[in-house]
Amino acid sequence: MSKSIKKIGVMTSGGDSPGMNAAIRSVVRTCAYHNIECVGIYRGYEGMIEGDFKELNARSVKGIINKGGTVLKSARSNEFRTPEGRKSAHKKLTEANIDALVLIGGDGTFTGGLFFNKEFNFPVIGIPGTIDNDIYGTTHTLGFDTALNTVVECIDKIRDTASSHNRLFFVEVMGRDVGHIALNAGVGAGAEEILIPEEDLGLERLLESLRRSKQSGKSSSIVVVAEGDKIGKNVFELKDYVEANMTEYEVRVSVLGHMQRGGSPSCFDRVLASRMGVKAVESLLEGKTNYMVGLLNDEIALTPLEQAVKGKSKINKELLRVSDIMST
């Protein structure tokens, strides 16, 4: 990096997650601390192409550390997937004298950043922001911890009514390709079964397990299902199947949906976001590029952005076993 960095752009992209605002705040204040200018890029790559920029100083980001969503908004951009789109974006950045980018988002966001860096040799650092925790190179993505708390609080409420009526509930949580939310929130909520994309339990074993639950004296049960569970049935089909095969239970379905993406971030996510923002800016200032900031062994560490995109985040198999033991 021959050229020294004087102005950094920060952007959120992809699905929003709690903690993104805390990360934006951290990036902006770290820039201010190092006397670097900072520019907010609105609506992700779409706003980058349109030059939807705003100078941000330390005071611009006050009062946002505890807010869900993203004050920079987010959007998906098809145009940025084309070389022309990226060229336009680069032109806007250059016109605005932006020297480097902090990209807050997930796989898609980082892939865009890699293209951009390759084509224009533009310094980029990524911060993983998604509730799904499906990014390689960090044990926790921003928003994951908050989403888990949201889910267990919802299931606690559902359990109140489930146990009052001896009902069985299928609760669908987010996670199309990965079962992190289902697995952790399932254990946290004391679910009797957890169905995740990484494992095909099989409908027969599910029935067996529910029957065992009933026999062991449980009068109500919660089954947590990730959106993309491997049984290959959606949560309503599961309900029908179980009702057809088990008359012992009244079965109900609850799809938690988008509320999982919102809410005030947990302390964990706020602290993580603050640490990641510092590291992202200071890494750029040290001349580093194409890295993602992550949490590894409780330390903030860098992973090459390409690995972050190509790598697979893996679920904790120990937790599956813990879940089994807990449903005794």
Add this chain to the structure above:
Amino acid sequence: MSKSIKKIGVMTSGGDSPGMNAAIRSVVRTCAYHNIECVGIYRGYEGMIEGDFKELNARSVKGIINKGGTVLKSARSNEFRTPEGRKSAHKKLTEANIDALVLIGGDGTFTGGLFFNKEFNFPVIGIPGTIDNDIYGTTHTLGFDTALNTVVECIDKIRDTASSHNRLFFVEVMGRDVGHIALNAGVGAGAEEILIPEEDLGLERLLESLRRSKQSGKSSSIVVVAEGDKIGKNVFELKDYVEANMTEYEVRVSVLGHMQRGGSPSCFDRVLASRMGVKAVESLLEGKTNYMVGLLNDEIALTPLEQAVKGKSKINKELLRVSDIMST
């Protein structure tokens, strides 16, 4: 009432709601205060028929005032709808020396109580426990206030993500025949539109309203829909209709579901439950029967149970107007 009351049975029935436990606690402690015995009847009328009873003293109900659900469980009983079923129930109560009943529940619960009183001249007092607020004779049923808070907290979270992405959300809340939850939570959550069973807005006016919202500079919108809204479409059909007719918005659906029934009761519901329990027991001790305890003009008052069942709770038209003005 020639015979003096020495033992009171308390029961929850129908859909559970936050505050039922606080009401049970209040009934039990008011009995203890007056040196009356108290018996918990489990699983509603079903448990009454089976004699599923348990003596409760002041200490039995400690630590439950802040718990959702009902420690006495709830159930629906077809058998109680038959004269034979009620005869069995009466026999069990007599065998247990239970002299009078406090029934916590909704319309169905009270209807059962009326039959029972008519057939056996058995003293009964009702306490309205349901989140739907659809009972005549009280401005607030137990659980309604808590459910409203649950719903606005969920919608606050949904709005975080809605406004980050410029999306339109249809949020379905409980209320099959009545729009109380939708109307109050809709105003409380700052919804742009509220669709309730009592009013047919019409699909055209909905589109108009959403277009007006968009033009007035709103980048995201929340529409709150009661389960039983009059437009006659379910929430997913609404989504399809709007997406087909408005390309400006990405539309998403969220069905809040059963979590609305659970959770720790609000202070309002706990206080209301405590007041109602006292009034219910003391009314029985004063020889009153066939009444429902309710909140009217901020005072605890009695309404004949028959009126409570036959009367219609009405939505507050003023709130509809407030909602309209707020979506300016």
Add this chain to the structure above:
Amino acid sequence: MSKSIKKIGVMTSGGDSPGMNAAIRSVVRTCAYHNIECVGIYRGYEGMIEGDFKELNARSVKGIINKGGTVLKSARSNEFRTPEGRKSAHKKLTEANIDALVLIGGDGTFTGGLFFNKEFNFPVIGIPGTIDNDIYGTTHTLGFDTALNTVVECIDKIRDTASSHNRLFFVEVMGRDVGHIALNAGVGAGAEEILIPEEDLGLERLLESLRRSKQSGKSSSIVVVAEGDKIGKNVFELKDYVEANMTEYEVRVSVLGHMQRGGSPSCFDRVLASRMGVKAVESLLEGKTNYMVGLLNDEIALTPLEQAVKGKSKINKELLRVSDIMST
């Protein structure tokens, strides 16, 4: 009122309370709905004197319905207590073409408004915003319901640890002259005793009551104390007294403090604020002045501002009795 109103100023003053933002939003949007201009006056009467004004339109108040505090800020002004100060304030209002005022606050705020109206014949309407619920002419002030939920949630947490250790806790809540918060939150939290300014229980009776609690099998106890309780001892002196006279308990103190003033408003407070804002603006437009908007018998109603200031809000004696019965 000969002159028609074209521009309304809105202001918050005195201690802030949850729901003030929702009321501001409602005032602003009701103005927009009626095509009236609206101006935000910052920092109460201090900002009025300084002309710290900002035009507000329907979009200016988006996203604030669920926020605690007040976006218009609050302050206390000694200068406004002088005729000169009020003259300066009036001049600023006139220069800004403001025709009428909506004042959100408590007694002090309304007293200022009455003076102002008397001296300049300036139309004012008050909205009661304070957590203390100490205003005559409304059963609920804005923020009271939210504060009650905050307090019971805190006491629920304290009870977790109290009952794990068989401890006695004195929990001090806000309310210097009135016991509304202590009384309602005390009942809601299942407190064993509630000490309020309106009633002198006496130290001896407190000890007796705690001894009775202990004998009846309670292993832990919560005593809720209003700041201004009549026993005339602060909460730490109470602790010392009880520890000196009862060795059965370990005693601890918790002063909840200012967090009671903050937090996202409950649905109840948001709806109430929305209703009050509409009524305040529309009353001004109908030529009314010197009234306070309040909730009476569940209806929004006007009370002469002078009565609101001079009248005494009274605690609900029934609740004291309910509390006694509940500590059986």
Add this chain to the structure above:
Amino acid sequence: MSKSIKKIGVMTSGGDSPGMNAAIRSVVRTCAYHNIECVGIYRGYEGMIEGDFKELNARSVKGIINKGGTVLKSARSNEFRTPEGRKSAHKKLTEANIDALVLIGGDGTFTGGLFFNKEFNFPVIGIPGTIDNDIYGTTHTLGFDTALNTVVECIDKIRDTASSHNRLFFVEVMGRDVGHIALNAGVGAGAEEILIPEEDLGLERLLESLRRSKQSGKSSSIVVVAEGDKIGKNVFELKDYVEANMTEYEVRVSVLGHMQRGGSPSCFDRVLASRMGVKAVESLLEGKTNYMVGLLNDEIALTPLEQAVKGKSKINKELLRVSDIMST
């Protein structure tokens, strides 16, 4: 370990913390899973000496995963500190055929366990349960994460009112010898300054920092103070000092107190408790003793109990720097 383990006792001791119940549940269910009997020992070492035991099966611990406090209660025992006391305790355990112990608590609890093991060769495994996070051998103690969320939620509320009134708040949080809560919650709550026992900032630097805050345009400020901060003044003395030296701010104090110990555990704490309980029981079954189960590098790992007691948990210096940068 020549003798195989057939019955395990589980106990909580010392200050309670959220997650203790989840850990008890996990210990009990892991025993059930392995067909081992499990006995709950009530009120810590005191109850052990008195033989206050109860058999627990998988169903005994239902519905407690989300409850704060400890169903086994806690107490401090002076008698257990004497050889005679421990002899009595050992006798009771032997009479009840208890072969091994899982001890949930902090330093004091583990020290007792070490004595007990040394004197009677009794197998013990510790689980770190304390909100203070002051145990060597684990990055997170049970309850720490929950306490952080409790603290930031309280400070979020305080900030609402602080920023409405341009006030400075000193907020005292728990942590007599360690600043983990203050440091993490301070960063999470966006505090302007954080005062911890590990670092003597000095009163002068505090004033400077507050002056800088004011000059940089901040209108309100939060200073988080650990109970045992090094400046050597309590939080009320700090207030007086700052008020005497800075007239720019109105200063207020809030002592969060015991509510920090209670509340429903976060998902993080529930999952951690579940994992730790499994590991504790299975380690005993594998013949291990005198270990503490901890979280190290996101894995459940064992640390010799003696090290856990003698080692020092260290605060994360990086966070101090992050905090400095964030207050820019």
